[in-house]
Amino acid sequence: MQTDLICSACDREYSAGPDEPWRCDCGHPLDFAERPLPDTDHPPNFSEIDTRDGLWAFEEFLPVRRVVSLGEGFTPLADADEWDAQFKLDCVFPSGSFKDRGATATLSRAAELGVETVLEDSSGNAGAAISQYAARAGIDAEIYVPAGVKEAKLTAIERAGATPIRVEGSRQDVTDTCIDAVEAGDGWYASHAWNPSFFAGTMTFALELAAQRDWAVPDAVVSPLGHGTLFLGMYRGFRALLESGWTDEMPRLLGVQAEGVAPIANELQGVSEEDGDERNDVADGIQITHPVRKNQIVDAIEGTDGDAIALDAEATQDALDKLHRTGFYVEPTSAVAVAGLSAYRERGTLSEDADVVVPLTGSGLKSS
Numbered sequence: 105m106q107t108d109l110i111c112s113a114c115d116r117e118y119s120a121g122p123d124e125p126w127r128c129d130c131g132h133p134l135d136f137a138e139r140p141l142p143d144t145d146h147p148p149n150f151s152e153i154d155t156r157d158g159l160w161a162f163e164e165f166l167p168v169r170r171v172v173s174l175g176e177g178f179t180p181l182a183d184a185d186e187w188d189a190q191f192k193l194d195c196v197f198p199s200g201s202f203k204d205r206g207a208t209a210t211l212s213r214a215a216e217l218g219v220e221t222v223l224e225d226s227s228g229n230a231g232a233a234i235s236q237y238a239a240r241a242g243i244d245a246e247i248y249v250p251a252g253v254k255e256a257k258l259t260a261i262e263r264a265g266a267t268p269i270r271v272e273g274s275r276q277d278v279t280d281t282c283i284d285a286v287e288a289g290d291g292w293y294a295s296h297a298w299n300p301s302f303f304a305g306t307m308t309f310a311l312e313l314a315a316q317r318d319w320a321v322p323d324a325v326v327s328p329l330g331h332g333t334l335f336l337g338m339y340r341g342f343r344a345l346l347e348s349g350w351t352d353e354m355p356r357l358l359g360v361q362a363e364g365v366a367p368i369a370n371e372l373q374g375v376s377e378e379d380g381d382e383r384n385d386v387a388d389g390i391q392i393t394h395p396v397r398k399n400q401i402v403d404a405i406e407g408t409d410g411d412a413i414a415l416d417a418e419a420t421q422d423a424l425d426k427l428h429r430t431g432f433y434v435e436p437t438s439a440v441a442v443a444g445l446s447a448y449r450e451r452g453t454l455s456e457d458a459d460v461v462v463p464l465t466g467s468g469l470k471s472s
Contacts (some may be wrong), residue, residue: 107167122218134298141347174240176204202306205308210299214294217292225247241310244449245264256469256470310340321353328441343363354407357404365391373413386420
């Protein structure tokens with residue numbers, strides 16, 4: 105299944121293949137030209153879904169064929185009574201984060217295209233996931249990471265046999281250095297921000313969640329928001345469910361960014377970056393200055409009556425401490441969404457009795 109690509113801005117199409125571009129000539133990201141939907145407008149009963157297939161149980165929605173898998177998917181959906189919400193535990197994936205959703209799809213496409221080496225830039229989680237699935241596929245991987253990357257994430261990359269390349273400077277400097285290597289022909293860009301396969305994988309969050317709730321979507325989902333890998337993916341998943349007739353509404357999508365690096369929240373709230381000098385370094389995994397798919401993320405927010413806010417380090421740390429005390433051992437960036445749930449309720453964006461789901465995106469074992 106070598107699906108062609110199309111530009112999200114100018115509609116130019118590109119043929120699938122190992123030499124396919126990683127972005128359009130106009131500079132915008134590419135998406136799959138076709139987005140498949142199931143043949144039936146009636147969803148299956150949960151008992152009819154073979155959860156042993158993991159997220160690939162929804163292959164009729166996916167423009168990528170399963171080639172590389174570790175049995176990922178169908179993460180637990182747990183009641184979180186202290187927050188009057190449900191948490192979907194994407195922290196229990198094989199590599200310890202939700203990024204496995206995108207990695208299994210991205211490396212499946214790379215393997216199908218005959219790619220020999222993949223390149224990725226990451227603050228840690230995506231790099232670990234790409235490394236692990238590249239190892240599973242027998243594909244070489246080079247992962248460009250910040251010089252100060254957490255040792256647990258660096259170890260995960262190295263132990264999988266990938267080559268970590270530390271880059272001094274900002275997170276954007278890491279991306280720019282990786283792109284230079286891609287442009288020099290050093291490998292296929294398995295980017296969690298640019299590669300459409302990654303979003304094909306993350307859309308399964310919405311498919312699983314709806315199935316686990318007997319095809320009733322929540323009122324809202326509150327999610328961390330950096331490059332929008334999960335945020336935009338689940339928007340596409342919920343939209344596909346609606347278009348297929350398997351569900352009858354879209355949940356509100358509410359993003360949470362790190363104060364000090366919150367381009368989308370600042371734009372929506374009319375806040376200038378110069379208005380404050382605080383920086384939330386607790387939620388370091390979402391410190392993205394220039395989200396590649398910013399326009400698509402804003403469209404998803406507006407299309408679901410959603411929103412995006414920025415929270416400080418104190419609120420994030422408080423939420424993290426409470427999560428740990430109640431049995432949810434997650435990494436700090438996961439806590440920003442839980443802090444955001446409380447903030448959205450305090451602001452009146454969400455009513456106290458709203459039916460809300462929050463993804464817990466990364467394991468606490470990756471925090472050191």
